[in-house]
Amino acid sequence: VQLEESGGGSVQTGGSLRLSCAASGDTANRYCMGWFRQSPGKERKGVALIDIDGTTTYADSVKGRFNISRDNAKNILYLQMDNLKPEDTDLYHCAAETGICWGLTMDWSGRITDIAAWGQGTQVTVSS
Numbered sequence: 001v002q003l004e005e006s007g008g009g010s011v012q013t014g015g016s017l018r019l020s021c022a023a024s025g026d027t028a029n030r031y032c033m034g035w036f037r038q039s040p041g042k043e044r045k046g047v048a049l050i051d052i053d054g055t056t057t058y059a060d061s062v063k064g065r066f067n068i069s070r071d072n073a074k075n076i077l078y079l080q081m082d083n084l085k086p087e088d089t090d091l092y093h094c095a096a097e098t099g100i101c102w103g104l105t106m107d108w109s110g111r112i113t114d115i116a117a118w119g120q121g122t123q124v125t126v127s128s
Contacts, residue, residue, distance in 0.1 A: 001023050001024070001025045001026040001028070001031065001096055001116055001117045002023070002024045002025050003021050003022070003023055003094050003095070003096060003117045003118065003119035004021070004022050004024070004119055004120070005019060005020065005021050005092065005094050005119045005120065005121060005122040006019070006020050006021075006022070006122055007019040007020045007122060008092065008122030008123045008124045008125075009123075009124070009125070010125040010126075010127065011084055011125075011126055011127075012126070012127055012128075013084065013085060013086060013126060013127070013128050014083055014084065015084050015126070016080070016081060016082045016083075016084065017081045017084065017124060018078060018079070018080050018081065019035065019078065019079040019081065019092055019094075019122060019124075020076055020077070020078055021033070021035075021076065021077040021078075021079075021094030021119060022075065022076050023075045023076070023077070023096065023117075024075070027072070027075065028072060028075045028076070028077065028096070029052060029070070029072040030052065030098065030099070031052065031096040031098055031099070031116060031117075032049065032050070032051050032052060032096070032097040032098075032099065032100055032101035032102070032104050033049070033050055033070065033077045033094060033095065033096045033097075034046065034047070034048060034049035034050065034068075034094070034095050034096075034101075034104055035047040035048050035049075035068060035077075035079045035092055035093070035094055035095075036092070036093050036094075036095055036108075037090035037091065037092050037093070038090070038091060038093060038121075039090055039091045040091075044108070044109065045059065045090075046059055046105065046106035046107060046108060047059055047062055047066065047079070047092065048062065048066055048067075048068035048079060049068070049101055049104065049105070049106065050068045050069070050070055050077070051100055051101045052099065052100055053100075054070075055101075056068055057101075057106055059106060061087075062081075062088075065081065065082050065083045065084075066079060066080065066081050066082070067079070067080040067082075068080075077094055079092070081124070084124075084126045085126060086126045086128050087126075088124060088126050089124060089125050089126050090123075090124060091121040091122070091124075092121060092122055092123075092124055093118060093119050093120070093121045094118075094119045095115055095117065095118050095119070096115065096116045096117040096118075097115045097116055098116045103115065
């Protein structure tokens, strides 16, 4: 499977963005999928995960503000980001792991080559 993110941009504090991750080469509903944030040279942080049964997990910092969802018919993963804060600024990547969420967790620090796919990222910038 290949992943391509879109939807990033620059907004002011309190604004909203919806990120999309288009999957190609396979059906997305076979994968645990998630959003991570990581700028070059910086630590990776989990944002949200959605398992193949629809179970979702969020980082504490985004609970109540972000919503992860998937459209299996269109093979697209979404991240609705509301009430954005300057500390949300980062490069956001989508990731996929074959089957249920096992290795791919909120604190996953493994190699990108250990999972099925990792997107190039879309930049989110929130100004105060």
